[in-house]
Amino acid sequence: xxxxxxxxxxxxxxxxxxxxxxxxxxxxxxxxxxxxxxxxxxxxxxxxxxxxxxxxxxxxxxxxxxxxxxxxxxxxxxxxxxxxxxxxxxxxxxxxxxxxxxxxxxxxxxxxxxxxxxxxxxxxxxxxxxxxxxxxxxxxxxxxxxxxxxxxxxxxxxxxxxxxxxxxxxxxxxxxxxxxxxxxxxxxxxxxxxxxxxxxxxxxxxxxxxxxxxxxxxxxxxxxxxxxxxxxxxxxxxxxxxxxxxxxxxxxxxxxxxxxxxxxxxxxxxxxxxxxxxxxxxxxxxxxxxxxxxxxxxxxxxxxxxxxxxxxxxxxxxxxxxxxxxxxxxxxxxxxxxxxxxxxxxxxxxxxxxxxxxxxxxxxxxxxxxxxxxxxxxxxxx
Numbered sequence: 538x539x540x541x542x543x544x545x546x547x548x549x550x551x552x553x554x555x556x557x558x559x560x561x562x563x564x565x566x567x568x569x570x571x572x573x574x575x576x577x578x579x580x581x582x583x584x585x586x587x588x589x590x591x592x593x594x595x596x597x598x599x600x601x602x603x604x605x606x607x608x609x610x611x612x613x614x615x616x617x618x619x620x621x622x623x624x625x626x627x628x629x630x631x632x633x634x635x636x637x638x639x640x641x642x643x644x645x646x647x648x649x650x651x652x653x654x655x656x657x658x659x660x661x662x663x664x665x666x667x668x669x670x671x672x673x674x675x676x677x678x679x680x681x682x683x684x685x686x687x688x689x690x691x692x693x694x695x696x697x698x699x700x701x702x703x704x705x706x707x708x709x710x711x712x713x714x715x716x717x718x719x720x721x722x723x724x725x726x727x728x729x730x731x732x733x734x735x736x737x738x739x740x741x742x743x744x745x746x747x748x749x750x751x752x753x754x755x756x757x758x759x760x761x762x763x764x765x766x767x768x769x770x771x772x773x774x775x776x777x778x779x780x781x782x783x784x785x786x787x788x789x790x791x792x793x794x795x796x797x798x799x800x801x802x803x804x805x806x807x808x809x810x811x812x813x814x815x816x817x818x819x820x821x822x823x824x825x826x827x828x829x830x831x832x833x834x835x836x837x838x839x840x841x842x843x844x845x846x847x848x849x850x851x852x853x854x855x856x857x858x859x860x861x862x863x864x865x866x867x868x869x870x871x872x873x874x875x876x877x878x879x880x881x882x883x884x885x886x887x888x889x890x891x892x893x894x895x896x897x898x899x900x901x902x903x904x905x906x907x908x909x910x911x912x913x914x915x916x917x918x919x
Contacts, residue, residue, distance in 0.1 A: 538557060538558075538581055538582055538586075539555055539556065539557040539577075539578045539581040539582060539586075540555070540556050540557075540578070541553055541554065541555055541556070541571075541574050541575070541578055542554045542556060544567070550569070552567040552568070552569070553567065553568045553569070553570060553571050553573070553574035554566065554567045554568075554574070555567075555568065555574050555577050555578050555581070557578075557581050557586050558586070559586045559587070559590075564586070566595070572641065572642060573647070575642075576641070576642065576643065576644055576646060576647050577589060577593055577647065579643070579644050580592050580593065580644035580647065583644055583660065584644070584660075589644075591652060592644065592647055592648040592649070592652065592657075593609075593647045593648075593649075594607040594609070594647075594649045594652075607649035607650070607651065607652075608649065608650045608651070608702065609646060609647055609648060609649055609650060610640065610645055610646055610647070610648050610649075610650055610653055611636065611640050611641045611646035611647065612650070613650045613693060613694075613697055613702065614636050614640055614646075614690070614693045615636065617692075617693040617696050617697075618632050618633065618636060618693075620696070625782060625784075625790075625792055626782075626784045626786055626787045626790065627782035627783060627784040627787075627790070627792070629784070630784040630785055630786060632689060635686055635689050635690075639665065639686055640690070643661060643664055644660075644661075645657055645658075645660070645661040650697060650702055650703060651702065651703060653694075653703065653707050654707055655707045655708075655711070657707070658687075658690075658707050658708045658711055659711070661690075662683060662687060662711065662713065662714075665677075665678045665682075665683050665686060665687075666678060666683060666714060680713065680714040683713055683714060684713050687708060687711065687713055690708055691706060691708040691709060691711075694706040694707065694708050694709075695709075724857065724860050724891070725851055725852075725853040725854070725857040725860065726857065726860045726861050726863075726864040727751075727849075727853060727857065727858075727861045729865075731847070731849055732751060732861065734847040734848070734849070735747070735843055735844065735847045735849060735853075736748070737847070738842075738843040738844075738846035738847040739839065739843040740839065740843075742824065743835075743839050744812075745809075745812040745813060745814075746760070746821050746830075747858070748808075748809050748812065749805070749809055749812075749813065749821075750855065750858040750859070750862075751858045751861050751862050751865075752805050752806060752809045752862065753775060753803050753805055753809075753862065753879075754803075754858075754859050754862030754863055754866075754879050754880050755775075755777060755803070755859070755881075756780065756794075756795065756799075756856070756859060756881075757832055757855055757856060758780035758781045758782065758795075759777050759779075759780045759794060759799070759881075760821060761781050761819075761821060761829050761830050761831070761832070762779045762780050762781045762791060762819075762829070763775065763819065763820040763821065764818065764819055764820060765815035765816075765817070765818075765820060767820075768810065768813060768815060768820065770810055770811075770815075773804055773805060773806075773807055773810055774802050774803060774804050774805070775802070775803050775805060775810075776801075776802050777794055777799060777800060777801050777802070777803065777881065778793075778794070778800060779791050779792065779793065779794065780792060780793070780794045780795065780799075781829070789829075789831075794881060795881070796881065796882070796883040797883065798878070798881050798882060798883050798884070799881035799883075800881075801878065801879075801881050803879055832855070835855065836854075836855065840854075840855055859880065862879075862880075863876050863879075863880060863888075863891075863892055864892070866879070867892060873885065873888055873889060873892070876888055876892070
């Protein structure tokens, strides 16, 4: 329906011209860069030429030249990010990536802010689920990632409402794809036998770390940031007070845990705590210089070879030890509220959404309660 042609200008620059038909007439619109041209072409393919021109703030009536004069969604999100304060660099870098790969590079970025509709948000969410972005973002996004990106855009649109640019937030109340543990191929929970095989295949110096991760359910960034001062041997507890964050601009930095609830104290088995080396600056260190262990090095030089030697399939990731911890506690009959607190989830609904299908023990207990009540009532009737 539309194609792009590069045309050399007299001033030495290149025009990226989108060719399309509108009302049986050949039309051509020039853009200064490939990204903008691709976004306009994609809008034509998705919505047709009339809606695409409206989304880009262009007049569909043939004129000598069309000018984009309206504030676009991408323009406003840029303003929103620039106005943020008190945000960690890691988070800012993530927002910049959202803007670059998920908004500017997609048709939604060129829609005038004042003309943004709920249907545009729906199309955008569908496109995230289908993939087709740029670079790493070309692969489909999972429900959790979509929720994060939608939440970011919705927050930006809320500020647009407060600034008087739009009367209401078209992203508010949008129903998003649900994450189900039984359908989430990224989540892997090891059986006791699988874990035993993995531990046996892991080099002895790393086995205490493996035990600690599956017993605590802590996130990787929390585990790697653990220091001896956070471990109370007498009480058998570990205090989660910090986590490593990484951003391309500032590298690794220490910051607070992921959420307010992530700041927590966890009880651990005595054997797990007794096996820890608390003599250095960090509880878990790399074997090269004694510095904090990094995920990429652990994954490459320890985890992957141990998983292969244990013959685990599907292949788990280190983060799956956190899921394993949760599944084992639920299977043992621990209340989901307790599991939620151990994992440091912001609220219990997060735990329920992820692990409801795993928590069969609670459902069975509820069924047993009903069976006992019904049996007692039946005996009374006799």
